[in-house]
Amino acid sequence: MNIAMIEAAAGRLAGVVRRTPILTSPFLDEIAGRRVLVKAECLQHTGSFKFRGGWSALSALSPETRAQGVIAFSSGNHAQGVALAARRHGAPCVILMPSDAPRIKIENTRGLGAEVVLYDRATGDRDAIGAALAESRGLTLVKPFDDPQVIAGQGTVGLEIAEQTREEGIDAAEVLVPCGGGGLASGIATALAARAPGLRVRPVEPEGFDDVRRSLLAGRIERNPRTTGSLCDAIITPAPGVITFPIMAALCGPGLAVSDAEALRAVAAAFHRLRLVAEPGGAVALAAALLRPKEIEGDAVVVVISGGNVEPGTFCRALDPGTPG
């Protein structure tokens, strides 16, 4: 994983992936006590940064391999990112989802042209089912984060942040990044180390699911005791990746963690002050910037909102002033 791979991915993504804007609000600056620059990656195609990694991975395959098709295991943002990337490449795409995945996510993934294969979470072995499908059809697995071309695609967010902060006259800041397996954080960190070395990534996770924060402290991969039970479901993974973790250990500052209630407050702030739809997991970095200002350094902070695929019920709970937090 290096800057040349990210630059190469940026070349393949040009004209396909959206260069998402940096947004600001004087109200957010006041709450945070410093300038807050929000990289609105929820405005990316399919509503999250995952389309970048999906496109990067598919575009790096040989035409022959790609024509055989791809497969991904996901009920969320990665599924949609890979599905759209495959459709635009004209490549077959199978998405393996648990049969209890929300109907809307199944429909959206089908709506993007993918074949959705459902398995029973209680009795089925996802990896075995996926391997059998891949084998029988010659499909290539697109991993959600622990893959160099996926990380390179997510790293293009970092290239854009380097350019956009320079345009704003900022050459030193912390960059808060929502973090699951670490594909986005490690990609951005690699890009910034080369293109804007005064900017340092800090991964942000949900409290209780802070495997990356603990892994960075321990200097070795630590796992989450569980992977369910957070509103921030989009960024819950068992553990950092074997490729992403060493990159984060080398390049990132200490991790941060916020509560579900804080994530919901950030969802509301994005609604009121930026007119953006953020999902709770996508809003954890904004939550840290607004509600944990003493844990952050500098006159300005960059925040990535990584996704905006959220159920209306959850969203409206965030907007309800009666919600605790």
Added chain:
Amino acid sequence: MNIAMIEAAAGRLAGVVRRTPILTSPFLDEIAGRRVLVKAECLQHTGSFKFRGGWSALSALSPETRAQGVIAFSSGNHAQGVALAARRHGAPCVILMPSDAPRIKIENTRGLGAEVVLYDRATGDRDAIGAALAESRGLTLVKPFDDPQVIAGQGTVGLEIAEQTREEGIDAAEVLVPCGGGGLASGIATALAARAPGLRVRPVEPEGFDDVRRSLLAGRIERNPRTTGSLCDAIITPAPGVITFPIMAALCGPGLAVSDAEALRAVAAAFHRLRLVAEPGGAVALAAALLRPKEIEGDAVVVVISGGNVEPGTFCRALDPGTPG
């Protein structure tokens, strides 16, 4: 009003006003039966296009006049646009609002540094109070739409649409624009006539408040019978302006009107498919594109979402699948 004034306004706005993105979704294309390009002006500073007109008007004043201060009559988007433009110019700003305006709007306007003066809608004469304030303090009135520099500022949206559609390979399309007094529609129409003559503006209004549509049909200014009772309050005005109407009559296609229920469905579509917060009045053009496809021509349609300042209760009503419409 001419293209030179809009180009001059664009020069004054450069580096201050956001160049808002054009967003798309394959799901919206499918519903509309044609390509839908959404100009996301709800991402403008203060959450609506009004900041453009406010900045244009203030920046066109002499430094001496501007230093005396400005005044605007508004409880909504125009107030916030003028307030922020004044604050960034370091100019005093008085906003005259009815005392029954929502507290959040009063607080937001104060939060942008304006002095809010309240008057009793039942007993006070807004124009007389405003004139007395302007006279005694030497304030300049910034009108919401019927002012050449305000129209020129809104017209910069049209310059951006001309550039952005060209980048997308589109040289002929209808451009649906939410319309109150006509400042945005007439400004965009003037810009497009000069810079992208294959693009034609069609104003979109709420049903029952379609003064512009009726005026265009009649060839003379028609008034709304009432100016309250719509969810699309941001774009309700008594009648088109004496400056804006002749421009629209010369350059725009027929007006369109949508119901409140249709506007709410467009708010929901912007949430689900674009991850944007649109207010009902700001979403009427998207509503027309999605729900009135037979009233529109061409393989592609451009839609302006003009604002995103909406109460959570209204927004969540739009997201509730039980809402009729």
